[in-house]
Amino acid sequence: MGEPATKKAKTADPELDAACIETIGFLSVDQVQAANSGHPGAPLGMATMAYALWSKIMRYNPKNAKWINRDRFVLSNGHSCALQYSMLYLTGYERPTLDDLKQFRQLDSVTAGHPENELLDAVEVSTGPLGSGISNAVGLAMAAEHMAAEFNEEGFPIIDNHTYVFCGDGCMQEGIASEACSMAGHQKLGNLIVLYDDNHITIDGDTSCAFTEDVTKRFEAYGWHVLSVENGNSRDPTELIEAIEAAKACTDKPSFIRVKTVIGYGAKKQGTGGVHGAPLGVDEIKRMKEELGLDGDKTFEVPENVLSHMREAQTRGEEAEAEWTSMFEKYKAKFPEKAAEFERRIARKLPEGVFDKLPKWTPEDKALATRASSGKVLNAMADAIPELVGGSADLTGSNSTALANATDFQPGARDGRYFRFGVREHGMSAMCNGLAAYGSLIPFGATFLVFAGYMLGSVRLSALSGFQVLYILTHDSCGVGEDGPTHIPIETLATLRAIPNLTVFRPADATEVAGSYKAALLRQHGPSAFALTRQGVPNLAGSDAEKVALGAYTVAPVPDGSKPKIIIVGTGSEVQLAVAAAKALVDEGIPAAAVSMPCWELFEEQSKTYQEEVFVKGVPVLGVEAGCTQGWAKYVHYQHGINTFGKSGPGGKVMEHFGFTEENVLGLAKKLLERYKDVEAPALIDAHTLM
Amino acid sequence: MGEPATKKAKTADPELDAACIETIGFLSVDQVQAANSGHPGAPLGMATMAYALWSKIMRYNPKNAKWINRDRFVLSNGHSCALQYSMLYLTGYERPTLDDLKQFRQLDSVTAGHPENELLDAVEVSTGPLGSGISNAVGLAMAAEHMAAEFNEEGFPIIDNHTYVFCGDGCMQEGIASEACSMAGHQKLGNLIVLYDDNHITIDGDTSCAFTEDVTKRFEAYGWHVLSVENGNSRDPTELIEAIEAAKACTDKPSFIRVKTVIGYGAKKQGTGGVHGAPLGVDEIKRMKEELGLDGDKTFEVPENVLSHMREAQTRGEEAEAEWTSMFEKYKAKFPEKAAEFERRIARKLPEGVFDKLPKWTPEDKALATRASSGKVLNAMADAIPELVGGSADLTGSNSTALANATDFQPGARDGRYFRFGVREHGMSAMCNGLAAYGSLIPFGATFLVFAGYMLGSVRLSALSGFQVLYILTHDSCGVGEDGPTHIPIETLATLRAIPNLTVFRPADATEVAGSYKAALLRQHGPSAFALTRQGVPNLAGSDAEKVALGAYTVAPVPDGSKPKIIIVGTGSEVQLAVAAAKALVDEGIPAAAVSMPCWELFEEQSKTYQEEVFVKGVPVLGVEAGCTQGWAKYVHYQHGINTFGKSGPGGKVMEHFGFTEENVLGLAKKLLERYKDVEAPALIDAHTLM
The missing domain is CATH 3.40.50.970 (Thiamin diphosphate (ThDP)-binding fold, Pyr/PP domains)
Structure with a gap:
């Protein structure tokens, strides 16, 4: 200027x-x-x-x-x-x-x-x-x-x-x-x-x-x-x-x-x-x-x-560049710390030890919506990573994206790192692409998961261009409740998972939220999306931040270490149902394991050996996700999902209406066990392996 | 007014x-x-x-x-x-x-x-x-x-x-x-x-x-x-x-x-x-x-x-209504034909015999892009169905949506039925929803398939609201060619298929285009989308307009009527590859069949018996579609698709680059036959049947 x-x-x-x-x-x-x-x-x-x-x-x-x-x-x-x-x-x-x-x-x-x-x-x-x-x-x-x-x-x-x-x-x-x-x-x-x-x-x-x-x-x-x-x-x-x-x-x-x-x-x-x-x-x-x-x-x-x-x-x-370089050399001499920080950002190196600052949770901590734990993780990361900038399309409170230690980016306040994007999802995504394209910032943009459909054109371009943009997408299922079908994502996870080079996380609890942020921040050559709950979810005993990077892992193995007779896989808020149903089966003497699968894309990157460690050959797999079932047939023998639009009502009741209860999942698991009582379940990953 | x-x-x-x-x-x-x-x-x-x-x-x-x-x-x-x-x-x-x-x-x-x-x-x-x-x-x-x-x-x-x-x-x-x-x-x-x-x-x-x-x-x-x-x-x-x-x-x-x-x-x-x-x-x-x-x-x-x-x-x-009704009675007396037509439209009854007017093609007709056959079918239907109105988001020529016998809807020309929506995809979709909501029109909107991502928010609302809107989406694969990855849909078919109550058609040739329009026009309580090629495709000997309504059917059975050892399923422009590869196998003495699957949603509505007639139990199935593989694992043992973004180059070369050639499909089929030489291929539909 x-x-x-x-x-x-x-x-x-x-x-x-x-x-x-x-x-x-x-x-x-x-x-x-x-x-x-x-x-x-x-x-x-x-x-x-x-x-x-x-x-x-x-x-x-x-x-x-x-x-x-x-x-x-x-x-x-x-x-x-x-x-x-x-x-x-x-x-x-x-x-x-x-x-x-x-x-x-x-x-x-x-x-x-x-x-x-x-x-x-x-x-x-x-x-x-x-x-x-x-x-x-x-x-x-x-x-x-x-x-x-x-x-x-x-x-x-x-x-x-x-x-x-x-x-x-x-x-x-x-x-x-x-x-x-x-x-x-x-x-x-x-x-x-x-x-x-x-x-x-x-x-x-x-x-x-x-x-x-x-x-x-x-x-x-x-x-x-x-x-x-x-x-x-x-x-x-x-x-x-x-x-x-x-x-x-x-x-x-x-x-x-x-x-x-x-x-x-x-x-x-x-x-x-x-x-x-x-x-x-x-x-x-x-x-x-x-x-x-x-x-x-x-x-x-x-x-x-x-x-x-x-x-x-x-x-x-x-x-022009020589003139600038000479100025920068003087700047470096006069402001060595600032210059070093500037160079760090241009080199896109994260500050040392940032991930040590990720918050930790234990099963004793009270239930927390993953949008809320996302807010805590985002704040911890924003404090540690000054180039992390962004905001929400007018849903700051709902998306839990307020930054406690940052001010708004506004005219006359350009050092602000929080962007009030307004009710402009598509523009937000495109502006985030521009913020990322500059070469020294890691932008995030937030809205409700369902409104990914308002900005998909630009989300696609984040992926196509290899821009590291973090999409914070809350209210990720019919757990949204009263706002009803216009606000309840059904197809949206499938939509996002289908986009090449976009990594989609649906963490089960606060611990997995931390792991998802870590994986996304390390992934510099493409965007990530977090699908987060509106409603509280318990902190699971078996959840593991580091294992998020594997895409899927056994969150609740058979207690005696034996081979499961059934595996129940969930994502996000439904992992707790998988865990509870598996436990109920174990209590009845049926060896059952629960798997959390926060990220398909990262799971696909694992070796077949690891994949078959998680989804054991010949063991029937039941999947649970409060969204459309598209794509799950690759991993599961039966997927319990929702292939119609949602309903308006209190979140818990809508979840119940669609059968997302421990009882129903347990019932489905028993049906699946019955179904494969006398025959071995097809080894799906193996069945689809050609090369 | x-x-x-x-x-x-x-x-x-x-x-x-x-x-x-x-x-x-x-x-x-x-x-x-x-x-x-x-x-x-x-x-x-x-x-x-x-x-x-x-x-x-x-x-x-x-x-x-x-x-x-x-x-x-x-x-x-x-x-x-x-x-x-x-x-x-x-x-x-x-x-x-x-x-x-x-x-x-x-x-x-x-x-x-x-x-x-x-x-x-x-x-x-x-x-x-x-x-x-x-x-x-x-x-x-x-x-x-x-x-x-x-x-x-x-x-x-x-x-x-x-x-x-x-x-x-x-x-x-x-x-x-x-x-x-x-x-x-x-x-x-x-x-x-x-x-x-x-x-x-x-x-x-x-x-x-x-x-x-x-x-x-x-x-x-x-x-x-x-x-x-x-x-x-x-x-x-x-x-x-x-x-x-x-x-x-x-x-x-x-x-x-x-x-x-x-x-x-x-x-x-x-x-x-x-x-x-x-x-x-x-x-x-x-x-x-x-x-x-x-x-x-x-x-x-x-x-x-x-x-x-x-x-x-x-x-x-x-x-007010009584006054109107009395006026309408007089109108009816004076303009009986117009009044009858008005009442027909309000009742949403299609004119008698409209589908007799669908154009027909034979294998002798020259290869035609499905966007071109869509143009012919659309015109035939528009001539027969005056309530069919719509237009393109500034891609009339490319989308082949010009109506020969209709004028533009403009100020001073309100009887026009062709809408120049401008470069406004999201607005177009929303305006189409409004046109449909009025209760007497069947609107269509057109753009490139990839730009569904620009209007997904409203396409979702077409489906959620049960509005009969026809989306004409051309340039449906890397066959687009030179325009390159920003214009080549990869994930878009999966995106659309995931939306509840949206019926997605990807016809293999002109005959299937006609069948797709028929099915979509009969489906009054929800939107349909047609994914259409830019490039020419041959008119297949086995294609069948009526069978589009089944979602999938055997387009090339084993000539001697025997059970196939392999089934190759394709959609759209890739059906010709499935047919050619199946024929090559038959020529080598291997009984092979080809399936065309223009519409997942309609196939899902068929009986399990019919589904297993198409995808025969125990027979390995190879799928071919020039888009992402998401969701195919439900039907096929190996899906040949594209899970990265596309490339710019002449369409045929880009297709070849991604392995969409008869030779490559044939090679994959042989690998799949080899893979299941000694073991029976899992019956996938059966494997996923629980209830």
Whole structure:
């Protein structure tokens, strides 16, 4: 922030500007044409925007894509990624190379059909699902504000980067963006600058068919600083540069620059949906090039003077980072502890011994809802791990996510670590992705488990992007009670378990909550979700925080150590029923064991030997979980669950209604024993093992 | 629309007004107190709003909750349902009774913790998940406009009802509402009137912590007619009545009335989060009643004059409906065909013989993407079923949902049946729920399968509310290709299959597409989803439209009719691989059969005998589906799927990368045969049968 508008940025060579802009456009459409797949229209429409921003404004170092104080760039209309790849190549990043551009959208190339942060260092967040990138950017901007507040000292602006976003009409229509942009306005994020590619075209045609609102007025209503650029396709970038400089000068509001452009600028079908999502064709590209006096038969052509001008970004970037490094060295000398802490965070090393601070419980402690023990564990971890930041979508009390020793992150209080996300689940998840993408924070976001369905698009992107986001999801079964079916998750655990690279924990008690947090905090390359009870659960004698990492374990073995005749597996609040029913069977002289299975994904990572230690070959297994039964057939012979929607009533009664009582589970166990009295139960894990 | 502001509505008795408003408030807090659970704050804050609307404005008939031309009321802040239950009782609906109010939030009572349309006739849509109700209301309002355009004749306003919404700050923050309200503004829905309970309190406290945007300006930006009422808690409803009348007078824009209220009005803790979600306490309610000169010890007390005044709603309603019925009789005489068609639609009877019009395909027809055959089937059905209306979230071409013989629904073109939903998936789903809730339309909504994650909250509500909505979800696997992992569904089929009362179809070819539509159109009490390919698939020799209704069937039996040694089951585009691999095995002399399983839910409804006809006891089953394997262990011994995210590249190559080739499937089949060479494969369905 506070960086002066830099007049030197303007070039004195209009022809060179034009050549650069044209090269950006053609390099992009050549990629799409070579792939015979992709989106040429937006790159042509946004070429001047890209040139203005990357060549004249943005601070980044192509030689070190991960420089912590770089300006962040997010291409929210990710389908126009050919443009981003062109910029990365032209400004001199190691990847993509020119050959990479020629491999656009090919299997195993880094130039994927939408920008993927796992493939290219310079891509901050994976975009494509519309509205998501701009919402991530709000998180990136909040992260910068928070890091600045934590680490900057007088004369040492260690963190003062901006976050820039390109977005289109699609992003403007998505509710996720409305949520995040309302939040950005509330938070007065002066370091966030959005360039809206206002081209009036979406896939269905002119936006007049569905989208006639006054977008700039809406952003004013959110509290943004709003600017307009009327000719976004001018080959003279001055108006754009001035607008972005004016945006930078406004430090107490996010800026929204509406840039009027023509989609597919220069093509015959410019300004129509016809240039949006299909290659322009070899002949048309040839014609366009020739119209500008270029050789129409050459593709992927970058004039020498254009490349050398664009590659000045390397020198600018190296100088900028060198200047920063020299400042940081001085800072290090003056504030060695802060500097060390800063470096620890960037390296994503947890502080020493944090897990020693996990609270412990014994069976003598009184019953506690796992949302409540989560609150205690979260607080202990937040005290020990300052980079743990986050909040709730307006359910702080219900989710037990209040942090006793932290204040709210607000305008004028940027050192706050608690985020009041508002009633905005999807935006929260996307903002958490942005907070994680910054590279030095571990964000958490909380809501009711059932409302995962309101934010699933972004939870998926946490997983796809490998972001360590902790989702604290309370009220995890019909134990919710009175709020009824709209608030009772049935399918939600299955929903979350199905997402690749998302680790889902449903701890049985406080001890397992602690173990779940530990496993999730150690899992740096993906998100975790905790499904937590509203209602109290006892602290089980056999529960084990360390064994959560195994995914499932025998929480109540047969007392005499003999092989069980039946195994009852539960998760979360139903483990107590598994334990009680197993005990009742043992009391009747039937060897029975209970298994707690807090995490499917971690169990799947174990050896088959261990898996068959837990689910012993030939022993019938009864499962108990107050949710849908989908997926359980892999482990159990009969699953007692709920495959209809829930009911409104006191939690205990609703649980009883659906048969989640010790008596019913015991009865089911006896039926299962009877069922396999004379035949051996199929060894399910073995039965499904092929390779 | 165009109904004149009715001056007679104003009462001349201010004391009676006040008594009614107080009774509404106390009857609501008494419910919450009796249940010792619920939300007293909003009902107290909105009591005057409710009184003004229900007693002085809204047209409804308590004696016939389902009168088709009734005004619709949606309580978008569903947690304040005690208020709605009070109104329904006071105005004289059959249910809830006073006893029902005393059973608030108890198991099996109709007065559930949030309003449920399946429990009370007068509840139009189930609300609770915030932002959802107001978005449903946009659909309800569009449905009324469309029905009016289709059926009204000069002098015969058969349909001219309004849709009224109460909503709170939470609804205003949710992105789903932003999407739908932007659409409502675009559509100039003059029949939609929203009363915004602007009380500045959400669960986390004052809205100043997270929500400081200018809401009224935002709605102006959407193109709404915006009004304000400063004292929403006045015991004189005049200002509110006038505002609503002014809203009704504006017929070319939806109206947004910001009503400034105090949450928990009258309670000591009024205006704070303390009155939001917990009972006020017996003593406090007593104090409040006594302060107003009432007997503090009496609960559920309705003064005689209040009840008789409120119950005038019955007479008003009966008169209004009688007037309408008399008009409809005349309409019937003058326009018998239209009247018959109107009655058919209201009765939700499909036209005779519609399924005769389903297109047919043979193996000789060229390969066709199932999204393309869906387009043909949809068009055939839309031609035959005029109540089939809908559209796409800006992916009309990609989703193949364009209707050749229908125009767009737009302002000035209300007879249009094709809805341009914009890039608004969640809003689309919620609007479809509203279209379905109106009672005479079958809506469809389309997007890419992967973006089900953007709208899951509302898809869940389609299922929970029993609304017949058709979700057309194309680009259903890594066959999507170049667009890459953000656009490739992996977990999405599992996600949808896990939702109770949602029927998920993944047809193998054009013939099965036709069968899927038939099954979905016959299923009136819940939504269906079609997962459709982007890429072409052959028309299979053994596919059968009628057998889709069985969920799964043998598409390629062993040619000589003998028992197979292996069964290969696939869904969608992978059925061709199952068939090809089975054929290759047969060619090698190994009896093998292929099964197509377009719909799990329908298969689960079949007898165990039929199920074991398809998956023959003791025969190893190999499954093939280009998505995550979750849930398949119930049917197969080995499932070939994808449990990581997808990749960008040409579709065929990505399919090949993940092993979806005939060769690989054949290889897996041989491994499975080898695995069960000497032992019988466990009979999985039987193994999981307990009861």
